Amino acid sequence: MRITRAKRVIIPLAGVAAVALALTGCTGDAPASSTGTSAAGCEDYADYGTFTGSPTVNIYGTIVDVEADQLNQSWADFEKCTGITIKYEGSQEFETQINVRAQGGNPPDLAIFPQPGLLAKMVDGGYIKAPAKSVEDNVDKNWSADWKKYGTVDGTFYAAPLMASVKGYIWYSPAFFKDNGYTIPTTLDELTSLTAKIAADGKVKPWCAGFSSGEASGWPGTDWIEDTVLRQSGTQVYDDWTTNKVKFTDPQITKAFDYVGSILKNPAYVNGGFGDVTSINSTTFQDAGLPILQDQCAMMHQASFYEAQWPEGTTVSPDGDVYGFLMPPAKAGDPQAVTGGGEMVGAFKTSDEITAVQTYLSSALWANNRVSIGGVISANKGLDPNNAKSPLAVDSIKILQDPNTTFRFDASDLMPAAVGSNSFWKGIVNWINGDDTQTVTTFIQSTWPQ
Numbered sequence: 001m002r003i004t005r006a007k008r009v010i011i012p013l014a015g016v017a018a019v020a021l022a023l024t025g026c027t028g029d030a031p032a033s034s035t036g037t038s039a040a041g042c043e044d045y046a047d048y049g050t051f052t053g054s055p056t057v058n059i060y061g062t063i064v065d066v067e068a069d070q071l072n073q074s075w076a077d078f079e080k081c082t083g084i085t086i087k088y089e090g091s092q093e094f095e096t097q098i099n100v101r102a103q104g105g106n107p108p109d110l111a112i113f114p115q116p117g118l119l120a121k122m123v124d125g126g127y128i129k130a131p132a133k134s135v136e137d138n139v140d141k142n143w144s145a146d147w148k149k150y151g152t153v154d155g156t157f158y159a160a161p162l163m164a165s166v167k168g169y170i171w172y173s174p175a176f177f178k179d180n181g182y183t184i185p186t187t188l189d190e191l192t193s194l195t196a197k198i199a200a201d202g203k204v205k206p207w208c209a210g211f212s213s214g215e216a217s218g219w220p221g222t223d224w225i226e227d228t229v230l231r232q233s234g235t236q237v238y239d240d241w242t243t244n245k246v247k248f249t250d251p252q253i254t255k256a257f258d259y260v261g262s263i264l265k266n267p268a269y270v271n272g273g274f275g276d277v278t279s280i281n282s283t284t285f286q287d288a289g290l291p292i293l294q295d296q297c298a299m300m301h302q303a304s305f306y307e308a309q310w311p312e313g314t315t316v317s318p319d320g321d322v323y324g325f326l327m328p329p330a331k332a333g334d335p336q337a338v339t340g341g342g343e344m345v346g347a348f349k350t351s352d353e354i355t356a357v358q359t360y361l362s363s364a365l366w367a368n369n370r371v372s373i374g375g376v377i378s379a380n381k382g383l384d385p386n387n388a389k390s391p392l393a394v395d396s397i398k399i400l401q402d403p404n405t406t407f408r409f410d411a412s413d414l415m416p417a418a419v420g421s422n423s424f425w426k427g428i429v430n431w432i433n434g435d436d437t438q439t440v441t442t443f444i445q446s447t448w449p450q
Contacts, residue, residue, distance in 0.1 A: 042081035044365055048356045051083040055353040060098065061112030061343070062216070064090035065286070067308050067375060074370040078360050084353045092214030095421045102127045107348035110358060112162060114343050115413035116150045117420045123153040128346045132355040135160050138362035142380045150409055151344040159344035160362035163370065164379040165303040166396040167339045167410065168227040169324035171289050172299050174317075176204075182298070184325045187332050188231065188259070195269055198298050205272030208297035209264060209280045210288030211429065218425030219412070220285045221432065224264070224301055226339050226411045228256035231330045235337065235406060242414040248445040249438075257437040264432065272297025280432050292322055301327065303341065304396040307389075308375030316390040324392050337406035338399060341413060342379065371397075416449050423447035 038046035063071055068090040075086050089108070091097055095118060101107050102122060113119040122128050139148050139160045151159035170191075177183070180201065185191040198206040211220045230238045233252040240246040241253060248254075263269050264280060271279045273291025286309050289300040293314065300306075304324070307316055315321045329336060345361050347354055360366050364382025371378060374389035377396045385397040399405050412420035427444040431437070 039081065042077075045078055045081035045360075048078065048082050048360055049352070050081075051353055051356075054083055054085050055351075056085045056087050057110065057353050057357045058108040059086060059088045059110045059112060059345075059357075060094065060101070060108035061088070061090055062092065062094040062114050063088075063112065064092060067305075070308070070370070070373045070375055073373055074366065075357075075360070077369070078357075078366075082356060084356060086357060092216060094216075095417070096215050098122070102348065109349050109351075109354050110345055110347050110361075112343045112345055113159060114341065115417065115421055116344065116409065117413060117415050118417045119151065119159055119344050119346055120153045121417045122346065123156075123158055127348055128158050129348065129350050130156060130158060131160065131347060131358055134355065134359040135362050138359060138364075142362070142364050142367075142382045144379070144381075146407070146409075147342070147379055150342070150414075151346075159346040160358065161379065162343040162345050162361060163305075163376045164342040164400055165305045165340055165377065166326075166399055167223050167303040167341060168301070168327040169304055169306070169392070170299050170301055170327055171292060171306060171322055171324045173292050173295065173321065174319055174323050175321075176292075176295055176298060185328050187328050188228075188330050191328055192262070195263060195299075199268045204295055205268075205270055205297045206299060207263060207270045208272040208274065208283075208288055208291045208300050209270055210274070210283030210285045211280050211432065212282055212284045216421070216425060217281065218428040219421075220288070220302065221260075221264070221280075221428035222412045222424050223303065223339070223410065224260045225253075225256050225428070227301075227327050228259050229253060229411070230337050230339055230408055231327065231334070232256055232259070235408065238408055238411060242411045244448050248441040248448075254437050254441055257431070257441060261431070261437060270297075278433055281429050289322075304392060305376055307393060316392055318391060335406055337408065339408050339410055340379075340400065341410040418447055418449055419444060 068088060072088055079086055098111055102125065107127060136157050143161050147161045148157065151157060151161060182194060185194050195206040198204065211218050213219060229241060232255060237246055237252050246252060265277055267277055270277055273296035274283050289302060289306060289309065291297045292300060310316065310322060317323060326336065326338065345358055347358055364380055367378040367380035367383040368387050370376060371383055372387045377388060377393050379400040381401060383397060385394045388394045388397055412424045414420065423444045427440040431440040
C-alpha cells in the first residue's frame with residue numbers, strides 16, 4: 001500500500017533537475033517514481049510514482065452507465081503505470097447517500113461532487129480534506145479563477161474541477177429542419193414562433209423532454225429555468241438569485257417559469273414519442289432526446305454532455321443525425337451568455353495514492369485523455385479542443401476557454417443543498433404535474449435556510 005519513494009540522492013544531478021522541473025510544471029508535489037524512469041508507454045505518468053501492493057482508491061459520484069464506463073477507461077493507463085487500482089461507484093442517489101455515508105463514517109476516498117453547494121455542506125460538516133499542493137497547483141495553472149472558486153469554501157480551496165458542460169443546447173435533427181424549412185431561432189421570441197409553427201404543421205410534437213433521474217429527478221427542468229433567467233434578466237439577477245437576494249417569488253424569476261411553462265406545460269407542444277405533459281416526469285433524461293432520431297419530436301433542451309446518450313453510430317454534426325444550437329438570447333444583439341455545470345473532486349481521506357489520483361484528475365493529461373474518449377468536455381485550459389469527438393464538443397470547449405464568454409455555473413448547484421438539490425428539483429416535478437408557478441416558487445422559497 002505504500003509508495004516506493006525515490007532515492008534521489010543516487011540520481012545524477014542532471015536527472016534530479018529534470019525530475020524537479022517535471023514536478024513543478026506538471027504535478028507539483030505529486031509522489032515520484034522510485035527509479036526516475038518509467039516503463040515503456042508510461043512516460044506521461046512517471047511523476048505520479050509507482051506503488052506496491054496495488055493500493056485501491058475508491059471514488060463515488062453521480063456518473064453512471066456509458067459515462068461511467070468511459071470514466072474507467074480514462075484512468076486505465078494511470079492504473080497500469082502507477083499500480084493504483086481505482087474503484088469507481090456511480091449512483092443516481094449520490095446526493096442523498098453521500099450524506100449518509102459521511103455521517104455514518106463510511107465515506108469514499110474521493111467523491112465527484114456535481115454541486116458546489118453540496119461540496120460546501122460536506123466541508124461545513126468537517127468531512128473534506130484540503131488537497132495536496134500538487135492539486136491546487138494544477139488548478140491554478142489549468143483553470144480560471146471562477147472555476148477554482150467553485151471548489152473553494154470560505155476562502156479555502158478544497159476540490160479541483162473535473163469535467164464541464166455547456167448547458168442550454170437545444171438538440172435537433174438538421175435533416176428534419178432542412179426538409180421542413182425550419183431555421184435556427186436567434187431570439188426567444190423566434191424560438192416561441194418556431195415551436196408554434198412546428199405544432200401547427202402537425203407532423204410531430206415540437207418538443208420532447210424527460211425529467212426522471214432517480215432521486216435527482218427534476219434537475220433537467222431547473223436547467224431550463226436557469227437558462228431562461230440568465231437570458232431574460234441578466235447576470236446580476238442570476239447571481240443574486242443564487243444567494244437569495246432575489247427570491248424565487250420575484251417577478252424576474254416567475255417570468256422565467258412562465259416562459260418555460262408556455263412550452264413544457266402546453267399539451268400541443270409536448271411530449272413527442274412519450275405521452276402527455278406528465279410523461280415528462282416519467283421519462284428519463286437519458287431517453288428524452290431519442291425520439292428526435294425517429295422524427296417523433298423536433299427539439300430537446302439538454303446540455304452538451306447529452307452527446308454521450310445518443311446510440312452508438314449516431315453522427316453529431318451540423319449535417320449529421322443530430323446537432324445542437326444554443327438557446328438564443330432574449331433579444332437580438334444581446335450577448336450570448338451560457339450556463340454550465342461541472343464536477344469537483346473532494347477527498348474524505350488522505351494518503352499518497354489518494355493524492356496521486358486527485359492530482360491526475362486535476363491535470364491537463366487526464367482532461368485530454370477523457371475528452372479523447374468522447375461524450376464530455378472540460379474547461380481545463382490545457383485541453384486541446386481538437387481532441388473532442390464532435391464539432392459540438394469542439395465548439396463547447398472553445399466557448400468555455402474563451403475569456404469573453406459570459407459563463408455562469410448552474411444556479412441550483414450553487415444554492416444551498418436544501419434548495420438546489422432538493423426543493424428546486426421537487427418543485428419542478430410538482431410544477432410539471434400541475435401545480436402553478438406561484439405555488440411552486442412559494443414552496444421553494446420557503447425552504448431556503450434561514
